[in-house]
Amino acid sequence: MAAFAVLITVSDQPGILFGLTKILADRQANITSVDIAHHPDRHSEIYFEFTVEGETEALVAELRGVPGVSGVELTPSFSKIYGKRIIIMGGGAQVGQVALGAIAEADRHNIRGERISVDTIPLVGEENLASAVRAVVRLPRVRLLVLAGSLMGGDISNAVEEVRAKGLLVISLNQAGSVPDVADLVVSDPVQAGVMAVMAIADTAKFDIIRQQKRRY
């Protein structure tokens, strides 16, 4: 099975995604990624990554024939371009320092062929943070979450336990509240937390977060 990525320009009307997925289903294509990009003053774009047996030429021609479609082009895949993602959330001062460490370390690995993106959202409040933690596992390509704050607990800790049960790695800064108790790893220095986060998911690094379970640095 070969992997393909296509970018499809469409008009903004109900039923188009149905028309496109029907063609992919008819050809037994397994869709691995999909995104819709809306643009206020021009046509929307739908992006698919999929694996399928055989050639794509006939498939591309069929996609072009779906009503509402104005263009179809084969394109490089997001996983090749943006790769694995780390998400850092919490208070701005600390999120910035963790990002600084993570970006510098990701740079070193990306130069050697890795593709690691470092994404952040500065956010305060128990309810906001708990929702954002729960939503992380719905985002594509996310491997690890860093919680960067000074006091995090309550429902945020419940959310951390839920996403860890779903296989997400979680690093917490050493801080007040119960979040450090439920994280995979606790780190006091925010820059080092960012560096370790990247080391934990880089194939080019030797750091095994499973061997570090529940340690505190």
Add this chain to the structure above:
Amino acid sequence: MAAFAVLITVSDQPGILFGLTKILADRQANITSVDIAHHPDRHSEIYFEFTVEGETEALVAELRGVPGVSGVELTPSFSKIYGKRIIIMGGGAQVGQVALGAIAEADRHNIRGERISVDTIPLVGEENLASAVRAVVRLPRVRLLVLAGSLMGGDISNAVEEVRAKGLLVISLNQAGSVPDVADLVVSDPVQAGVMAVMAIADTAKFDIIRQQKRRY
């Protein structure tokens, strides 16, 4: 039309997205966002945001009936949780400094009710950067791109012109190469570039990047 978000747990097999979009199309739902999250050791999840007339109870029941679906739940939307996105790309040292400024400024706006995420990818090389710039407009919720480097030109500048023609705002650090000539705004201090990037897309700020067209700071 009311807006809804649903998270659907599915088995990993061809045709499921087709089955789900058929039901949404039958009810004239307009799908505004879709994501697939694959998990190595458990069921995949498909996430939809859509607008539709009337109640969703019957719709949710129909989605539950699609073969391969094991769960459907209504959930808060990504746009409410992660909001607008700024993407910063380039060399690690500079990406880190721009991120520091952008995260600190996003924190100030998010406290007042905005939702701005700051996403980064440290990346070198003309070809890599040009592909990543072109791919930015395919990512959901991205409003502005910051190019943070010391030398960027050639095909990166072509890519910048293409994405600006599609409505993306682009800020460049003051640097060697032709990218500063094709950006909306050029800034010398990377921290200030990050702050201005957030001000440009925050509804809570008064900065109008259109009035700043082609200025250099």
